[in-house]
Amino acid sequence: MFYRIKILFVICCLVVVACNQSNKKSVSSTLNFAEHIAPIIHKNCSKCHMPEEAGPFNLISYQDVSRRGKLIKYLVTERIMPPWPADANYSHFAGETVLSDEEITMISNWVDEGMIAGDTSKLATPEQLKTELNLGKPDLILKVPHINIKGNNKDMFLVVKVPYEIAHDTFVRAIEFVPSSKKIVHHMNGHLVQFTSGKKENVYIGKSYVNQDQVNSQHIHKELGLLNDDGTYPTLTPSVSNYLPGAYFSFYPKEIGGYKFLKKGALYLNDMHFGPSSVDAIDSSYFKIYFTNIPPKRPVSEFQMGTLGIAPVEPFLRIPANEVKTFHIQTTIPNDISLISIVPHMHLIGKSFWAYAIKPSGDTIPLIKIKNWDFRWQYFYQFKNLLKIPRGTTIYVEGIYDNTAQNPFNPFSPPREIYERNGSMRSTDEMFQLIVTYLSYKDGDEKISLENAKP
Numbered sequence: 001m002f003y004r005i006k007i008l009f010v011i012c013c014l015v016v017v018a019c020n021q022s023n024k025k026s027v028s029s030t031l032n033f034a035e036h037i038a039p040i041i042h043k044n045c046s047k048c049h050m051p052e053e054a055g056p057f058n059l060i061s062y063q064d065v066s067r068r069g070k071l072i073k074y075l076v077t078e079r080i081m082p083p084w085p086a087d088a089n090y091s092h093f094a095g096e097t098v099l100s101d102e103e104i105t106m107i108s109n110w111v112d113e114g115m116i117a118g119d120t121s122k123l124a125t126p127e128q129l130k131t132e133l134n135l136g137k138p139d140l141i142l143k144v145p146h147i148n149i150k151g152n153n154k155d156m157f158l159v160v161k162v163p164y165e166i167a168h169d170t171f172v173r174a175i176e177f178v179p180s181s182k183k184i185v186h187h188m189n190g191h192l193v194q195f196t197s198g199k200k201e202n203v204y205i206g207k208s209y210v211n212q213d214q215v216n217s218q219h220i221h222k223e224l225g226l227l228n229d230d231g232t233y234p235t236l237t238p239s240v241s242n243y244l245p246g247a248y249f250s251f252y253p254k255e256i257g258g259y260k261f262l263k264k265g266a267l268y269l270n271d272m273h274f275g276p277s278s279v280d281a282i283d284s285s286y287f288k289i290y291f292t293n294i295p296p297k298r299p300v301s302e303f304q305m306g307t308l309g310i311a312p313v314e315p316f317l318r319i320p321a322n323e324v325k326t327f328h329i330q331t332t333i334p335n336d337i338s339l340i341s342i343v344p345h346m347h348l349i350g351k352s353f354w355a356y357a358i359k360p361s362g363d364t365i366p367l368i369k370i371k372n373w374d375f376r377w378q379y380f381y382q383f384k385n386l387l388k389i390p391r392g393t394t395i396y397v398e399g400i401y402d403n404t405a406q407n408p409f410n411p412f413s414p415p416r417e418i419y420e421r422n423g424s425m426r427s428t429d430e431m432f433q434l435i436v437t438y439l440s441y442k443d444g445d446e447k448i449s450l451e452n453a454k455p
């Protein structure tokens with residue numbers, strides 16, 4: 001309710017601004033923090049810029065914002081903050097955080113006019129703003145093994161195993177990741193490995209984690225003890241839990257999702273990224289697991305296009321030094337499906353990413369456009385409603401890589417040839433993927449909203 005009121009309030013302000021376009025000066029001269037700016041900041045910035053969240057400082061009170069006014073004006077005008085790489089003029093997603101042009105103008109004018117405070121006595125406190133959903137008590141907590149983080153200001157990319165053993169098979173509705181520190185844990189992609197009865201004696205053998213620089217995708221399961229005792233691969237359910245700053249955990253609507261949870265298994269975090277830290281620390285992230293008696297009715301499936309996926313990158317992903325090069329992936333979908341989310345994935349020298357689908361009728365379905373790829377902000381873009389992709393539709397993906405010295409994210413100076421190396425996940429090698437989670441289509445799926453589902 002609280003949020004609804006705020007959103008309405010912002011809309012009212014915008015209407016006032018819009019109606020007075022011809023008379024902009026007189027309206028903007030009345031801008032003050034309490035009435036006009038705080039609602040925008042609280043809706044779009046505070047979720048990361050509050051205690052214990054990913055942002056480096058709070059952005060809640062008048063003091064928080066006004067002391068950084070010029071920098072904020074610059075970052076919002078350049079659309080660097082809030083971080084949302086997807087082009088909101090191209091496609092929309094659940095929970096997207098994007099400022100409208102009007103909101104940017106309001107912040108900018110307010111800064112230029114000397115940042116008038118207004119009556120700040122009734123503004124929300126950090127506690128009131130804390131959006132953390134109260135999802136009730138989890139049925140099981142699985143702790144990530146203790147990982148030592150060195151205070152050497154370097155990124156750390158790990159592959160991690162979180163094994164478990166429970167009394168009997170059950171069903172799971174959702175798995176929520178709780179990072180120990182949102183300032184250090186940058187992102188995490190988790191999959192579920194399950195051992196059928198009799199296939200695995202001890203789920204706790206093998207290494208707990210391995211630095212990604214030291215692994216090759218082909219051997220990693222063995223090193224972590226994630227193979228059956230006879231050396232075969234156990235079942236893997238992809239992407240059961242994912243985390244990125246700003247991407248809040250949410251349940252799927254009750255009619256979709258869920259997993260069978262066998263007695264023995266492990267969460268397999270193939271990508272756990274810790275950002276640079278200046279102090280030594282021990283990670284204490286954990287997972288909250290919510291059981292249910294109800295078997296999953298419509299399990300979520302996933303496919304990957306591109307590197308390690310169902311359709312190749314064309315031409316082979318090799319970017320010569322000092323070149324900007326374009327690559328494509330395409331695949332035709334054999335059955336009607338409903339898309340839940342898409343994840344564009346590239347590494348450091350990615351420059352832009354574009355995905356769309358063309359139906360047999362010739363109509364285009366825009367999926368996502370990222371004009372300025374940013375390695376640090378790789379969201380799971382979940383659609384607002386299930387999105388139907390009819391059979392015979394072809395999904396096209398285009399990725400441009402910039403391996404010149406002009407690319408500030410180029411890991412090599414001078415530039416060196418960079419390519420896709422045998423499934424290597426090292427950030428200095430490249431990957432090009434579109435990861436798609438979906439359901440097989442059912443009549444009426446288009447009406448199923450993926451926003452704000454409750455436990």
Ligand code: HEC
Pocket residue numbers: 041044045046047048049054055056059068071072075076081082083097099245246247376
């Ligand atoms: C999804 C989380 C998230 C949201 C939403 C967000 N920020 Fe940030 N912000 C960060 C993080 C993390 C950093 C640290 C630098 C980085 O990683 O880019 C940051 C850095 C900043 C900085 C410091 C930049 C510098 O160069 O020192 C400012 C100022 C800022 N944000 C303002 C804002 C404003 C204003 C908004 C809303 C309009 C906003 N942020 C929304 C996560 C967020």
